[in-house]
Amino acid sequence: MTIEISDKTYDEEFVKKVEDISGENFHKCMQCGTCSGGCPMIEHMDIPPRRIMILTHFGLKDEVICSKTAWICATCNACSVRCPRGIELTKVMEAIRQLTLRKNINYVEPSAISEETIADLPQIALVSCFRKHTS
Ligand code: SF4
Ligand code: SF4
Numbered sequence: 482m483t484i485e486i487s488d489k490t491y492d493e494e495f496v497k498k499v500e501d502i503s504g505e506n507f508h509k510c511m512q513c514g515t516c517s518g519g520c521p522m523i524e525h526m527d528i529p530p531r532r533i534m535i536l537t538h539f540g541l542k543d544e545v546i547c548s549k550t551a552w553i554c555a556t557c558n559a560c561s562v563r564c565p566r567g568i569e570l571t572k573v574m575e576a577i578r579q580l581t582l583r584k585n586i587n588y589v590e591p592s593a594i595s596e597e598t599i600a601d602l603p604q605i606a607l608v609s610c611f612r613k614h615t616s
Contacts, residue, residue: 486539495542495580502576509566510534516560516570526550530560530570537573551577552588552613578613 499507510531517529528536528548536544545551551574560570589610599607 484536484539484541486541491540492542493540495545496537496540498580499537499573499576502579503569503572505569505572505576507534507568507570507573508538510538510568511566513565515563515565519559519563521557521559522553522555525553530554530574533577534568534570534573537577545577546581550574551581 512531512535514529514531516534517523517531520526520530523529526549528544528550530550533545533548533550554571554574556571556574558569558571561568561572564570591611
């Protein structure tokens with residue numbers, strides 16, 4: 482897929498916010514693909530982690546925010562420990578989630594979860610889900 486870049490597509494504010502929230506210098510990503518290659522959730526993502534890094538670098542906010550990748554990410558850290566550039570991708574993914582949630586978009590509606598499901602799920606899974614998917 483071609484990435485179109487211009488002064489019109491570069492969202493400087495978005496890039497700055499991801500930098501500030503994550504504390505990571507994702508600009509040093511060299512697109513080696515090690516993160517994507519070892520990601521256990523890759524099959525469920527619409528955009529691989531490697532590509533999320535370059536899209537964020539280029540300030541392509543809509544592509545990043547509209548992707549479900551940051552929500553599928555299990556925060557397992559497999560990518561972060563293997564990245565040859567020492568980028569903690571989990572922090573970048575969290576920053577992307579935070580920026581999305583600040584738009585008051587919820588990805589899980591607690592009241593829509595059935596009592597049977599709540600009874601079956603481990604409590605820690607529910608807490609994690611609400612923390613990650615609701616504003
Ligand atoms: S492993 Fe690190 S350097 Fe390689 S593509 Fe992923 S983020 Fe970039
Ligand atoms: S932290 Fe997220 S992106 Fe990184 S390997 Fe785990 S699931 Fe994949």
